[in-house]
Amino acid sequence: MSLRTRLLAALGVVAIVAFLAADVATYSALRSFLVQRVDQQLQQADAGLGHQGGGPGPGPVGSDHPYGDPEGGRNNALPGGFLEIRDPQDQVVGTSVPAVVGPYQTAVPRLPLHITGLQQSGEGEPVRYMTVPATTAGAPQFRVRVSERGGNQLILALPLSGVSGTLHRLFNIELAVTAGALVAALLLGWWLVHVGLRPLRRIEDTAEAITEGDLDRRVPGDGARTELGRLARVLNTMLTRIQDAFSQRDATEARLRRFVADASHELRTPVAAVAAYAELFERGARERPEDLARVMAGIRTETGRMGHLVDDLLLLARLDQGRPLQ
Structure with a gap:
């Protein structure tokens, strides 16, 4: 009902x-x-x-x-x-x-004997x-x-x-008047209920629009000093916070995508350098001590750089999971 x-x-x-x-x-x-x-x-x-x-x-x-x-x-x-x-x-x-004259002209009261x-x-x-x-x-x-x-x-x-x-x-007379007054009262009550529930219908429309993705919608009538007005203010405050949370989430996701893109670019450089040093080693650098030392130093530098990037990615993963930092 x-x-x-x-x-x-x-x-x-x-x-x-x-x-x-x-x-x-x-x-x-x-x-x-x-x-x-x-x-x-x-x-x-x-x-x-x-x-x-x-x-x-x-x-x-x-x-x-x-x-x-x-x-x-x-x-x-x-x-x-x-x-x-x-x-x-x-x-x-x-x-x-x-x-008396009428249908009861012979009627008399039935009196008690005593x-x-x-x-x-x-x-x-x-x-x-x-x-x-x-x-x-x-x-x-x-x-x-x-x-x-x-x-x-x-x-x-x-x-x-x-x-x-x-x-x-x-x-x-009372039967007729009561029936008419009852009908009038029900019609008036229906109109008052219809008007009184109009803010609830606006809240329902706003909720449907938000579920469809329109986070900018707000419940009208939040300035009224009524129960529904207070409800509208609370709902609008909640919707504002939800929208802020979604905005922060979108910003975080955008930063994460940029970080992943930058990390991929940064990792590509040391990986390419290590591959180049490995190719140089295969072409004879191992037989020349000065070239071998330069190759090994380059490999250590690039692997250290990759280690720092991996540590940053690990730190980001821990922050995202809510795990304490060590």
């Missing part, structure tokens, strides 16, 4: 996590806000019932208006809601089904809020408020259909 692919994959993972976290936070915050509004409606309905003629009174179970004269407005305190009164023995003494856990609130009475499912399959949940009135439990409930609808629309 290339560096660009890994960077884009990491960016995609981070973007997905960030978008999901934002979506979940938004969804949770909106749901909490909407549920609090429903709780406020239930509280206001409870307060409205408390101010109507001494509070709710028992009525026949299943009656549409168990709390009194409908003309008095008592049963209109919670439009579309569910009301129920239980005595201290958890027996239902009054109930009112919500007058409701406990009421806590003292700022309203001055024990209260408990909870969310329960409906008795009808597929119907929205209900938000329930349970309070105590004169030893009885007053249960008020409102369907969360509006909350569910709003949250469903929010989910669809």
Whole structure:
């Protein structure tokens, strides 16, 4: 996997996590806000019932208006809601089904047989809020408020259909926005990675040119105060030293070739002289003492000269091999 692919994959993972976290936070915050509004409606309905003629009174179970004269407005305190009164023995003494119109008009909350856990609130009475499912399959949940009135439990409930609808629309919006934002983030990330890796491509091009023999090439952008700029400076310094080393090697090889040529020329002269003296010796110089002495002296001189040249060559070989001089 290339560096660009890994960077884009990491960016995609981070973007997905960030978008999901934002979506979940938004969804949770909106749901909490909407549920609090429903709780406020239930509280206001409870307060409205408390101010109507001494509070709710028992009525026949299943009656549409168990709390009194409908003309008095008592049963209109919670439009579309569910009301129920239980005595201290958890027996239902009054109930009112919500007058809702729609596919779930017969849906009522599935309440526990015994409701406990009421806590003292700022309203001055024990209260408990909870969310329960409906008795009808597929119907929205209900938000329930349970309070105590004169030893009885007053249960008020409102369907969360509006909350569910709003949250469903929010989910669809978040899904579309997140998908679009993720695509935009990936495109922006691809462009940023493309621009960010451009110096690396220049380094790659420079390295390829150097491998082809162009030792004068240098990495551009070594003046930037970035990580890639520092890398370019280090590489250029290394390339300069490598080029200097190659230049020194070429100069050394040139000097060696000149030395070998000079040594060959210098060796040719004493060798030719020794050959001439040998020929002179064969032509009769050995029978003439003065010529023989001159021949032997010449041979000794030329062989000494060749010995010095051989010693110089041996010294050069030892220096080239890194062996210590004696």
